[in-house]
Amino acid sequence: MASKPRIKVPKSASAGEVITIKTLISHEMESGQRKDKDGNPIPRQIINKFTCTFEGQLVFECDLDPAISANPYFEFNAKVPASGTFQFTWLDDDGSVYEAEAPIEVK
């Protein structure tokens, strides 16, 4: 269902700089409120949690609920102390985990 997530993190930054991170994942975000042609409810299947960590340290975390529309997009800021890797995780209702990572170099 979901293809590989897209992320945008600057390749480099200066120490202590506040950078902007953008992420987007293609996902239906089926709310569970809709019915199919025969009137049967379509089971809920959404991404229920998004997490961003930097070298094991939590940067941003968010619970998602059924009212969030398809293809959830997040934009947030982070301060980078040193070179390292950002790790992103999306949790799906069906138990799937989508992951991505992006390195950043601090000059």
Added chain:
Amino acid sequence: MKRLLIAGVMLASTLAWSGPVLAEPVDDTLEIDGMPIVTRTKAPEGHPFDEVMSGWLFREAETRDVERETIENPGMIAVEDGETIWNTVEGTEGKSCATCHNDAAESMKGVGARFPKWDADSEKPINIELQINKCRTERMGAEALAFNKGGQQELTAYIKHQSLGMPVELDLSEGEMQSWWEKGKDVYYTRTGQLNLACASCHEVAMGKYIRADHLSQGQVNGFPTYRLKSGLTSLHQRFRGCIRDTRAKQPKAFSDELMALETYVTWRGTGLSVETPSVRQ
């Protein structure tokens, strides 16, 4: 008194001229994720304009900004869907696009900049949509996709996106491309519909002016399938038909000879512009 009157007339005429008479395309440069995109270039020989300009230059600043980063571009969702279709096995032969063409990033690079091409089998120009159908029916044993159905736009957008930033260049020496080009030129300059408009009426004669709230561009097709703010992903023939409908003429069918000739000619009019698929327009 007379002098006052003259001054009054002069003032009135000054006021009449002070409004925005001509709205020129903006002076701006486009980079998509750091890749330079040609939005202005010298027109090919025999072109009515000296300079060809991408429709991007005619859009509002906010709309232009959306195209600068692929992550902000809503059309990229369709490109991702297209990638899924590329890898999906369909038909009796058990093949997907990827079975023969492998990685689109390599095999399809430049393809979007060179279509429509001459197709010797049908003795007509062929565009990406029809080439997909040809592959599906002849190699995959699958059914041809109907116009704008079954992911046709998404797959076309995915294929054309692989040529992002490459200059549009048609080979008119192949087969009878030249005569189809002539035919397309006729379509372009023929007035049709109750409003009696030709393509050229808006996109050549009135280029740069406003038609109500819409800024008339040169009508370039280098960014198709395009993401339109009003209708989402929009294919080229859908746009052609929309324009023709607006002249209150009878709409030709998608991929008809008339529109294939027009696609050949209009694509040539954008020679040298970068492929922007999926571009963002209003």
